[in-house]
Amino acid sequence: MLTRREAIAGFGALGTQLILPRAGSAQEPPYLLSEWTGDSFAPMHAIRDGLWRAPLPAPERRVEVAIIGGGLAGLAVATLLKDRDLLVLERESEPGGVAKSGRWRNVDYALGSAYIVDLSEPFGAFYEMLGLGPRPVSDPVDRVMTGTAGEGDPREGEWRSAYEDLKALLRRLGESRDFPKIPIAEASQQALALDGLSLLDFLRREHIDARLLGLLDSYCLSALGAPTANISAYAGVNFLSEINTPIYAFPGGNAAIARAMAARLSQAGEGRVVTGAAVYAIEPAEGGYARIGWFDVRNPEELRCLETRWAVVAAPYFFSGRILRGVDPAATAKMTSLRQGSYLVANCCFEGPPTELPYDNWALGAQSFCDAVSGTAALPSAERPKDQSVLTVYAPFRDPRVGRERLLAGDRADFAAPIIEELRRFLPETFGGARLTEVRLTRWGHHHLIAAPGIVTTMRALPKRFGNVLLAHSDGQGMPAVESAIVEARNAVEIIKRG
Ligand SMILES: Cc1cc2nc3c(=O)[nH]c(=O)nc-3n(C[C@H](O)[C@H](O)[C@H](O)COP(=O)(O)OP(=O)(O)OC[C@H]3O[C@@H](n4cnc5c(N)ncnc54)[C@H](O)[C@@H]3O)c2cc1C
DSSP: OOOHHHHHHTSGGGSSOSSOOOOOOSSOOSSEEOOOEEOOHHHHHHHHTTGGGSOOOOOOEEEEEEEEOOBHHHHHHHHHTTTSSEEEEESSSSSBTTOOEEEETTEEEESSOOEEOOOSTTHHHHHHHTTOOOOBOOSOOEEEEOSSTTOOOTTTTTTHHHHHHHHHHHHHHHHSTTOOOSSGGGOOHHHHHHHTSBHHHHHHHTTOOGGGHHHHHHHHHHHHSSOGGGSBHHHHHHHHGGGGSOOEEOTTTTHHHHHHHHHHHHHHOTTOEEESEEEEEEEEEGGGEEEEEEEETTOTTSEEEEEEEEEEEOSOHHHHHHHBOSSOHHHHHHHHHOOEEEEEEEEEEEESSOOOOOSEEEETTOSSOSEEEEGGGGSOGGGSOSSEEEEEEEEEOSSHHHHHHHHHHOOHHHHHHHHHHHHHHHOGGGGTSOEEEEEEEEEEEEEEEOOOTTHHHHHHHSOOEETTEEEOOGGGGTSOSHHHHHHHHHHHHHHHHHO
16 A cells, blocks of 8 residues: 555545546435536547548638638747738637636636746747736745645645755756757757756656656646656756746636737738638648638538638647648658647636635645636636635646546536535645636547657647648647747748748
């Protein structure tokens, strides 16, 4: 049997498949359970099951730039080219990709992407151009909970010096020119050498105390799609460096960035983002054009086509590889072999006086989730609602394939029940004066590129231009992050502007 210390340090939340299924309960849960938000699986499965081979009908119209995917990367391309004749084709009913938000009463909450870390160039200037003023999250930014009553954050107690050593290592690396960073095109040879190592091997090489590994596994699973043993040390160090820096959050998370871009686009001209439009094929056409085959997800029988001077594919590489026709099969094989995580996010809505919580609350040893973000902690105290709050619970699957199967089967009550049970154990204070009234579940089937060892080298080597078809998804940087989306968008825009 594991001792408690072993469970916390090395296994805990990651010891079994996250999100334990529960025997079907006959009782109704004492809270409202919403319908799913997030990925709608049907259009992509229709493509997977045959449409990607379907011939294209005759084009109905021609545009200068067609952007496939309206996540942060696709919207950034469109925003930076807003004066061109362009169209964004987005398969969901709303743009934003994994950076979308919801609202319960007067609280905005994230459905996925929550905060940003880098305001240096070109990111800070980009947010400024959008009229956004990112605000640093006030202290305490985060805490680690062990689930045992009366026990404080182990980073303040028994792990203190180990955690300080980790911070010092990351600070030292951060000051070096060889620090692994985004954009990956600027990586030094020394930084690239880290990519061949797993983060776990790197941490061991640097003699980081093994007691921290359980926590670092949780961080990596939540942000990069896998525990330290399966993460590139380049990606891991880049991500972990944020423990020394402020983080910035908007109410409702990074959806604020998507909304600001969508607003600028519509100011420049209406109807440029077509939602419910799933692209099933992109192929070269005569005269330097490309043809895009797509369908309205409400009417998948009717295939449509448009012709474009530039096609910018801002969908995950895993999909892009399947819908691009006539490109080097080796590149296609690389793209389609990239591994994607699967993710459940549960927004828990509380009525009653909110408990003051740190922004991010890590539940070490929890089986059903990694961390819970307090949506209201991103607001200045004076602006926080007095009688309602939302906790955004992040529950990535350790085995993405199993996760996808379970998300597709979609028994919402079986997902919610163990999360709520563990929230009661890890964050009992949240239930003190407030009542959990609603749980809103969001599913992401393929949305986290797993930043496995070698990923940065792979993404640097992969062609991102096939004639007038350009790839511009955050996957291109090998690390799921807002900065990756912005860098990829800027690269594609530069090529288009050069003509
Ligand atoms: C749960 C979660 C939490 C995260 N939290 C953070 C965070 O706090 N901070 C951070 O920096 N990063 C975070 N990330 C990562 C980061 O938000 C993403 O890397 C980034 O937002 C991705 O933007 P994107 O435009 O590249 O891709 P996506 O968001 O994947 O957008 C791609 C778009 O393409 C559309 N699409 C796909 N296929 C087709 C098709 N065939 N036809 C038409 N449209 C299509 C999709 O519907 C989607 O809208 C998080 C990710 C997840 C999943």
